[in-house]
Amino acid sequence: EPEVTQTPSHQVTQMGQEVILRCVPISNHLYFYWYRQILGQKVEFLVSFYNNEISEKSEIFDDQFSVERPDGSNFTLKIRSTKLEDSAMYFCASKGREKLFFGSGTQLSVL
Amino acid sequence: GQSLEQPSEVTAVEGAIVQINCTYQTSGFYGLSWYQQHDGGAPTFLSYNALDGLEETGRFSSFLSRSDSYGYLLLQELQMKDSASYFCAVGANTNAGKSTFGDGTTLTVKP
Numbered sequence: 001e002p003e004v005t006q007t008p009s010h011q012v013t014q015m016g017q018e019v020i021l022r023c024v025p026i027s028n029h030l031y032f033y034w035y036r037q038i039l040g041q042k043v044e045f046l047v048s049f050y051n052n053e054i055s056e057k058s059e060i061f062d063d064q065f066s067v068e069r070p071d072g073s074n075f076t077l078k079i080r081s082t083k084l085e086d087s088a089m090y091f092c093a094s095k096g097r098e099k100l101f102f103g104s105g106t107q108l109s110v111l
Numbered sequence: 112g113q114s115l116e117q118p119s120e121v122t123a124v125e126g127a128i129v130q131i132n133c134t135y136q137t138s139g140f141y142g143l144s145w146y147q148q149h150d151g152g153a154p155t156f157l158s159y160n161a162l163d164g165l166e167e168t169g170r171f172s173s174f175l176s177r178s179d180s181y182g183y184l185l186l187q188e189l190q191m192k193d194s195a196s197y198f199c200a201v202g203a204n205t206n207a208g209k210s211t212f213g214d215g216t217t218l219t220v221k222p
Contacts, residue, residue: 033209043146043154043198043212056209091153098142098161098202100210102153 002026006103021077021106023092031095034077036088082110113137115213122219131184131216133199141202143175143182148196194220
């Protein structure tokens, strides 16, 4: 079965630093998402992306966050100046037929 | 806004049947999905209901009543490997619409 791939699997950074999380969605999917999950909590929506632009974003997705699809395959989430509370597992997902396919996630630790 | 309620924990024995309920309040309802997540893993799609009634996929079934804003996931012939968190999620009525997840139900299957 096709997969969504994410890199890196773990990212440790200092508060205030920029991080870029990378994702390769499933090739024939059109809708892309970033979600995050703080340990032991629910999966929270961050942003959806379609046709090279943001479709919807949550309150969490403030000016420190941005997304890009720089080429035909990659989909990135950038956090410009990380805060301690950004520590979480970040999942990329792409959608096919009402089914979300999640990547294995990037565990971001902000120190 | 959207909100979902599901039990936080359920325990059952191997071979038994368990039902995980989900009630939701949402605008622009598009469908109810269920995802399974093992510790440290990504959510994986189990089932989707857009219309009222029962959908069966092997040992798992999902039910939806749109008039009651209610659904459930039924797991039969429980196996130890079914121990995981189960999330219901409502989808918005746009193609790129986000899915909003419930807080999750931790299922523990005992021998």
